[in-house]
Every structure is written in C-alpha cells, then in structure tokens.
Amino acid sequence: MLQYNVALEGKTILVTGVAGFVGANLAKRLLSDFRDVQVIGMDNITDYYDVRLKQERLEELKNYGNSFVFIKESIANKVAIETVFETYHPQIVVNLAAQAGVRYSITNPDAYIESNLIGFYNILEVCRHHEVEHLVYASSSSVYGTNKKVPYSTDDQVDNPVSLYAATKKSNELMAHAYSKLYDIPSTGLRFFTVYGPCGRPDMAYFDFTNKLLRGETIQIFNYGNCKRDFTYIDDIVEGIVRVMQHAPEKQKGEDGLPIPPYKIYNIGNSNPENLLDFIQILQEELIRAGVLLLDYDFESHKELVSMQAGDVPVTYADTTALEEDLGFKPHTSLREGLRKFAEWYKGFYN
Template identity: 75%
Template sequence: MINNNRAFITGAAGFIGSNLAKRLLETGQNVAVVGLDNMNDYYDIRIKEARLAELEKFPNFTFIKGNLADKALIFTLFEEYVPDVVVNLAAQAGVRYSIANPDAYIESNMLGFYNVLEACRHSYDGGAPGVQHLVYASSSSVYGTNKKVPYSTEDKVDNPVSLYAATKKSNELMAHAYAKLYNIPCTGLRFFTVYGPAGRPDMAYFGFTNKLLKGETIRIFNYGNCKRDFTYIDDIVEGVVRVMQKPPEKKTGEDGLPIPPYAVYNIGNNQPENLLDFVRILQEELVRAGVLPANYDFEAHKELVPMQPGDVPVTYADTAPLERDFGFKPSTDLRTGLRKFSEWYKAFYME
C-alpha cells in the first residue's frame, strides 16, 4: 500500500480521481492527498460536489480548486506540498465533445499535462529527491481504428480518429521525452470504458438510464454491433494503486545516458461485451433497483443507428503485461457493476 507518502491527484473530484483519493485515504498509513480540480460544468456539478464531500471527511485531504493550465498555480502547489507521487487524471474527457469543443482539450490535456511534467522536472532542483513516480491517464481511444484485437501496448497507434485520442497519444510522447531527458519515472495507463456508481453522466450507461427514466428513446450505435471492454471503477482503482507503488526502474544505458524509466499499460476487463447485452443487463438491473417499473417496455425505447464520427466498433484490452508486472487483472463482472450503479442512481436521484 502507499504509505508515508504525499500524493498529488489532478482531477480529484472526477470519477477515477475521487475514487482513487478515497482508497488512498482509507487504506494508506500516514498518507496525505492533495487534490486539484477546476470543478467545471462539463457534466452535473452535483456529482462532483458529492464526491468531494466524501473526501473532505478525511483530515489528511486537501482540496484546491484550480486549473491545470495555470502554470504558476501548479508550481506553487508542488513547492508547498512537495508530492512524492503524482497522478494526473485531470483532462477534458469525451470523444464526441472534442469535435464541438476542441479548445478545452488543448488547454487541459496538452498545456495542463505539460505544466505537470515541468513541475515534476523542477521538483529535482537543488538536489531535492523530487517526484518518485508520475502516473497519468491515457485512453483506449489511442488505438483508433486498429483492426487487431485485443489491443496491445506494442501496437502502432499513429492514427487517432478524434482530437481527444490525439491529445492522449501526445501525453504518452511528452512523458517519454521527459522520462528520457530528466529521468522522471512515468507510467501511462490506457483506461478502457470505466463505469460504476457516481460515474460520468456523459458515458453511455448513464445517458441510457437518464433517457429511459424520461421515457425517451436510446440510440444504440453501429446497430448494436459495438463491443466495449467495460471496466468497473474498483478494478481501475486497484490497478492504479498497484502501479503507483512500482515506478519504472531508473537505469543507465551504454551511452551513459538514462534509459527512460517509462511504461504504458492497458487497464481493461480483457472481456469485451456486446452493447446489446450491456443494455439488456442495465435494463434488468434498473428494474431490480426500482429505478424503472417492472413492466417497462424497453423495445419501444430502443433505436439501432449507424456509427458516430470518432467512435470505434471494438475496444478490447490485452492486459497480460499488467498481470505480469503487478499480479492484477480486473475481475468485476458486468452485472455486479451495473447493479451497484443502479442502486447508487436510485439513492442519488430518486430518494
């Protein structure tokens, strides 16, 4: 476990960030967590506020509302809190949103990540021990239209199909350069469709639930022939915690220069689910939780439509390297995960 450490988490009011912070605060010994989030209104701010309220119960949690693109702020926070481990999860998320709002992605995902890298670099100034490990969020979207499945981190990923994917691939390239130049241990994590209680409302399962509740029709893309590697939030957090504890080793090459202490892993369920099966299980669990009535007519609220621009038909993670290096493989089945989401949804919105 992460013990006797100061962790700096960006995107701390976000879905993954808040769950990670909570896990560290609950299970770590003598762990201090500093969380940064700009609390933007990309989705229902009440969910972010509820996540934050959970974290603020812990005396060793410090929250700063601020923007990752504010370089002076990031440097000030590093100087004040001197983090041992940095987990960069703040990003403008979403593939479709990047088509309509590209500026948000350049500011947060590119400039913001650059500021984190620079702060990590200068954390070693004056012979200070500096940041021991930078872990950052990449995305399964970097695989673009790759035909080979499962997706492996060895695959070439030079053909992004959205600006969001391009920014995430850029993060990996930037991290590699900083690992090489400044010997900063960096690990990128390509997340595959993360879901669960208090998740992001822009994700399909959440949007489907909102629409079904209002009696609206849900649109299932690619006529239901999409497959997604749905990964439950607790599995993601477990993977991140394990990765945090084991930075890539610092080594010197034959040329006397550092071999970049750099790694990239997939975190996915290694078991892609058909979107139609996913919707069926979601519907059953929403009825079970009392979100929808038992006699709900699902067929009347379902429409099969073509693919959306920027989307891919299949996401499927090769998680063998994660298993090999950390002894971990996500294991939560879809029904268990969707049951927990449905119960949370009922409690959060309907009680």
C-alpha cells in the same frame, strides 16, 4: 512479478482531477488504506457534466479531515501547480485531470488543447524541477483508434487516432516519454477501457441511457448495436492504479551513458468485450431490479438503432498481460455485478 519500489505510507500525493470519477475514488482508497498519507487534490470543477456529482464526491473526501487538501484550480494554470509543489512538496503525482469525451472533442476542441496538452505539459515541467518518485497519468483506450488487431496490446502501433481526444492522449504518452528520457522522471501511463460504476460520468452510455429511459426518451444504439466495449468497473481501475503507483520504472543507464527512459504503459481493462445489445439488456434488468424503472417498462419502444457516429470505434478490447505479469492484477468485476451496483446507487442518489 515486479517488486514494489515506492512506498505510499507517509507520502504526500498529488491527485489532479480529484473531483472526477476516477480521481475521487482513487483519493478515497489512498486515504483509507495507507497510513499517514496526505492527498492534495486539484480540480477546476468544469461544468462538462452535472457538477452536483463532483460536489458529492468532494463531500465524501472531506470526511478525511486534514489528510485531504482540495485546491480548486486548473492544471493549465502553471503558477497554481508550482505553488502546490512549493507548499506541499508531493513525492508522487497521479495526473487524472483532463477534458474527457470523444464526441465533445469534435464540438469544443479548445478545452482539449488547454487541459490535455498545456495542462499536461505543466505537470511534466513541475515534475522536472522537483524530486518526484513517480508520475502516473491517465491515457485512454482511444489511442488505439482504427487498429484492426484485437485484443489491443501496448506493443501495438497507435498512429491512427479518430478523434482529437485520442490524439491528445497519445501526445501525453509521447511527451512523458521525452521527459523521462531527458530528465530521468519515472512515469507510467494507463490506458483505461470504458470505466463505469456508481457516481460515474453522466455522458457515458450506461448513465446516459438510464437518464433517458427514466425520462421516457429514446436511446440511440450506434452502429446498429454492432459495437463491443471492454467495460471496466471503477474498483478494478483504482486497484490497478494503486498497484502501478507502487512500482516506478527503474532508472538505468544505456551503453551511451545516457538514461534509458524510466517509462511504462499499461492497459487497464476487463479483457472481456461485451456486445452493446447485451450490455443494454443487463442494464435494463438491473434498473428494474433496483426499482429505478417499473417491471412493465416498454424498452423496445424506447430503442433506436443508428449508424456509427464520428470519433467512435466498433470495438475496444484490452490485452492486460503486462499488468498481470508485472503487478499480479487482472480486472475481474462482471458487467452484471458492476451495473447492479450502479443501479442501486442511482436509486439512492436520485431517490
């Protein structure tokens, strides 16, 4: 197991996308668990989904007083990012800002180019010109595209994206590698697998299905239910990020005297893909248990089996061997436990 080489105590940490699902939970964890940490959070609060959820997350972070600073700006604004570095001098950067969603990338590609490519380039440039101990950034399981081999390993080739979103995330990994090589910037990319939990993204299946069932609408189950997803609970994602933050890839020279890129990629997934129909069964049981839906709710009349849609893949399945061996962590939250916490939160938030 690797030894930590980055101390988080007493550091200033820039978290982009801080009003997002992962960003807000990460910021809360850092502020709660590490002494004298200051989190500088950036987010431009897009209306891609209900901004009330983003505002709810930010309200919780305000409880940490001056230890949390919020800046409403896009990472596509290079001047804004440079100003953040000149003002606060963050030593660690966690870039979670991105336009998310596979399907949305088909209808609104401009948002992905602006945030995921131009924005990430701006992050790399500012890390290049300032002393940054570690750049951690979000990639996605979507980069595996049409790979037939499962579980997905970070050693696999990922040259077959099936959406623009996936292509931008693969581009992020390539850009980070180039900057690590050229400028000796320690960087680690994290391929997240279907993140879910309380106050998550409403465009994700578990949240979207819940909203539709509550409204009496029909939910569409793609690929006739023959999909498998490696659902990863938010607390497991955050634990993985925090551990990764504390070990930056080592700087070293090659035989040619040039830097060997201090660069690493990890999968963070539950390594236990669930069939979509089983997932829906657990979800409906937990929604009834929490009192979101009535005991006699007629689920069968609200389900429709349909074909696969553009940009989707039939299975996601993470090989997390590297994460376990290097950092001693494997996500472990069961789907039922995670969906139970989501259902209880949903009942409380929407009353």
